[in-house]
Each structure stands twice: as structure tokens, then as C-alpha cells.
Amino acid sequence: MIGLALLPEHVCPLEKAHDRKSFDCGNEDLNRYLREQARQDAEKRVAAPFVLTQPGSPRVLGFYTLSASIIPVDELPPDLMKRLPRYGQLPVTLLGRLAVDRSVGGQGVGEFLLVDALRRSLEAAQQIAAMAVIVDAKDERAENFYRHFDFQPFQQTPLRLFLPMGQIAKLFA
Secondary structure (H helix, E strand, O other): OOOOOOOHHHEEEOOOOOEOOOOOOOOHHHHHHHHHHHHHHHHOOOOEEEEEOOOOOOEOOEEEEEEEEEEEHHHOOHHHHOOOOOOOEEEEEEEEEEEEOHHHOOOOHHHHHHHHHHHHHHHHHOOOOOOEEEEEOOOHHHHHHHHHOOOEEOOOOOOEEEEEHHHHHHHOO
16 A cells, blocks of 8 residues: 555544454454454443554554553552552553554564554543553464554463553653
């Protein structure tokens, strides 16, 4: 795709008018989620799907989902646990899915969508508390992607990663 524009205003909540059928990220589970489940999740308020499109085109080039979640405090590294209140569970934002259409692979779309998701999560955390953004990496490749952006593994579930909200705030300071 020539002239791909990666601007925050090109990311918006998923709507009926968005073309989800042509989306192909190479992972059938993620393709199926976008095509068949994402709008239902949005309507039932269990996930907030956001999509990247280009001006004048309804075609989805990438997407991610955000949800409120909680984590057991004892999953966090001991040095971080010491600095947090002694609650059994802590509020977080779950970045549930993130996928990029093959047609725009290698053009920075994944990184752009991650930054957009982190920005939205930080803004939401100013209204509804969340101490981190968490992700469940699907495989080693996904884990490496998130670790490149300083996400840290949980103690007991290594493919579950987190980035503290304080660290996210520094990215946008």
C-alpha cells in the first residue's frame, strides 16, 4: 500500500461500516475474532475494539481490543509488589488482541497500534484506575514484540506480560 498514513485520527472504535471480511493477519483465530465476534463484544461491553483505516476506506488494516481487568498482586515481581498497596488484586487494562493485516506488514502498523492502545489506556486510567497494561502473548514472536517495548513477564505465567502505567506515562510526558 503506497502512502500509508499512521495518524491517531485514523484509529477509531469498530463500527458496522468497517470492512472486516477482507482482513487477514495470517492468524485464523484473530481473523475470525474480528469478522465474527468483535462487534458483539463491543455491543456487550466486554471488549472495546479499535480499528485502523485510511481516509475514505472502510477496510480494516489493523485492530486491537481493550478491556478492564484485574490481576493477583502476587503475580507481580517482588520489587514491584513492595511499592504497591497490599491488596489481593489490582486493576489493570487488558490489551486483549492486536493484529495487523498482511498487506501492511513491516510498515510499523503494529508498533503504531500498540502506542495508540497505550495512550488510550493511560487516558482512561486518569478516570478509572489501572496500574498497568497487560497482554497475553500468543507465542514467542508476540512475546518478543512486547518485550521490545519493555513489557515484563509475570512471575507464574511468562507469556503474560505487563507495562506499569507509570512507565507508560513517561512515554507521553
